[in-house]
Amino acid sequence: MKLLEALDWRYAVKQFSDEKISAAEVKALLNAARLSASSYGLQPYNIIVVASDAIREQLLPFSYGQDKIAQSSHLIVFAAHTQVGEATVDRYIDKYALISNKPHSELSDFSNHMKSALAAKTPEQRQAWAHQQAYIALGNLLTCAAVMKIDSCPMTGIDSAGYDAVLGLDEKGLTTSVICPIGRRHHDDIQAHRPKVRFDYDEIVMEI
Numbered sequence: 001m002k003l004l005e006a007l008d009w010r011y012a013v014k015q016f017s018d019e020k021i022s023a024a025e026v027k028a029l030l031n032a033a034r035l036s037a038s039s040y041g042l043q044p045y046n047i048i049v050v051a052s053d054a055i056r057e058q059l060l061p062f063s064y065g066q067d068k069i070a071q072s073s074h075l076i077v078f079a080a081h082t083q084v085g086e087a088t089v090d091r092y093i094d095k096y097a098l099i100s101n102k103p104h105s106e107l108s109d110f111s112n113h114m115k116s117a118l119a120a121k122t123p124e125q126r127q128a129w130a131h132q133q134a135y136i137a138l139g140n141l142l143t144c145a146a147v148m149k150i151d152s153c154p155m156t157g158i159d160s161a162g163y164d165a166v167l168g169l170d171e172k173g174l175t176t177s178v179i180c181p182i183g184r185r186h187h188d189d190i191q192a193h194r195p196k197v198r199f200d201y202d203e204i205v206m207e208i
């Protein structure tokens with residue numbers, strides 16, 4: 001029941017207070033997001049924490065007037081890898097071999113299977129696939145934040161090319177998927193008192 005209460009408590013915050021979330025809490029939250037599921041486990045994204053006020057000021061012109069990206073305690077940017085392919089798989093297999101203490105030779109079928117699956121996609125499909133994985137991490141972060149009583153607001157109402165330029169993501173092989181300011185809700189945030197609009201169980205869930 002605690003989980004449902006947390007999900008009921010959370011909402012997409014429109015106005016943050018200037019209270020800061022402690023570094024330890026931010027780290028715990030990001031560690032939870034890091035544990036998200038992803039297709040084949042490939043994790044084709046990075047999660048960028050922007051604490052700097054100066055950088056967030058530079059992002060404001062690309063945020064369509066949504067100044068909560070600067071008001072909030074920290075801004076989290078989920079950025080998908082732009083070069084998804086054999087190197088994505090090789091990087092993962094290196095980690096897999098290390099963690100599971102297996103020789104690469106035992107993982108070659110697994111590796112080839114993933115490489116063929118990615119090769120069967122167009123570059124656009126591979127990019128869309130990478131963004132999808134980043135969104136799973138976003139969903140996980142939203143839930144974990146709620147459980148930790150940290151406020152948040154998922155956001156795509158931004159100029160992602162502008163974000164990429166300010167954050168220097170192109171040269172890092174990344175592109176912005178979605179962002180999420182986190183912090184504490186402002187006591188004047190009228191959004192806090194608006195009802196949660198969700199379809200009923202039977203309107204969403206289909207039992208077949």
Ligand SMILES: Cc1cc2nc3c(=O)[nH]c(=O)nc-3n(C[C@H](O)[C@H](O)[C@H](O)COP(=O)(O)O)c2cc1C
Nearest residue numbers: 010011012013014066153154155156157158178196
């Ligand atoms: C992918 C995504 C993008 C969103 N973009 C914005 C945004 O740019 N600005 C904003 O204020 N809210 C944004 N939202 C918040 C939604 O409007 C909000 O989650 C939805 O209305 C449900 O309300 P609740 O989260 O408060 O329960 C976004 C949500 C998601 C999941």
